[in-house]
Amino acid sequence: MKHRFTVTEKESEAQFRRVSQDLLTHNPRQGVNYWGGAEYPTMLIWAGRIYDFLRVLEGIVGYHPARMQSYLVGYTSGWNGADVSARLATDALANDGKARLLSSGSGILSGAGWGRCEIEYDDVTGAVHWAFPEGTAIGLAARQEGRRDKPACPFVAGFVAGWTNRSLGTKNEFQETECLSKGDSRCVFESVEYLRPKAD
Ligand SMILES: [Zn+2]
Secondary structure, eight states, rough: OEEEEOOOOHHHHHHIIIIIIITTEEEEETTTTEEEOOOOOOOOHHHHHHHHHHHHHHHHHOOOHHHHHHHHHHHHHHHHHHHHHHHHTTTGTTTTHHHHHHHEEEEEEETTTTTEEEEEEEEEOOEEEEEEEEEHHHHHHHTTTTSSSSOOHHHHHHHHHHHHHHOOOOOOOEEEEEEETTTSSEEEEEEOOOSSSSOO
């Protein structure tokens, strides 16, 4: 069966109020924010600075190591995000919890300002596809700095991998097959067999 999860523009507005306002609390003593009751400090950061973690490291060690570093950090972010969301949404998880947790990723990303996306999941083949029709926030930021040959959003590729695997209990890796920064009209992430070398 194929599942398709989307976020309309109206839902994106509602998710913004929920994710970026209602779920954030401020600790005035620390001057630090917390999200969704999690113990992790949360802060606003320009999307272009996330891009810089790739761009600067690319200049030092080359694209592939830089991509992997960005991907792995994004992976932890996606995994932890799904983990916190799983605790927030215990009622919704009663029925078809895996796909529901996966689907909640689109609303969280949109509400957090990372970009509005559509997720497709084929539970027979296991293929998962995340498409951002207007690009990710990082792709939009990268495009501001000029056209690239290689995708700019490995952080998001890692994020969707972490979110997908935490939701479905899979070991998917993701590759960005279209990116705004390359001149494509959108950013697209597809599940792939291998990206990281397997430990065994
Ligand atoms: Zn991109």
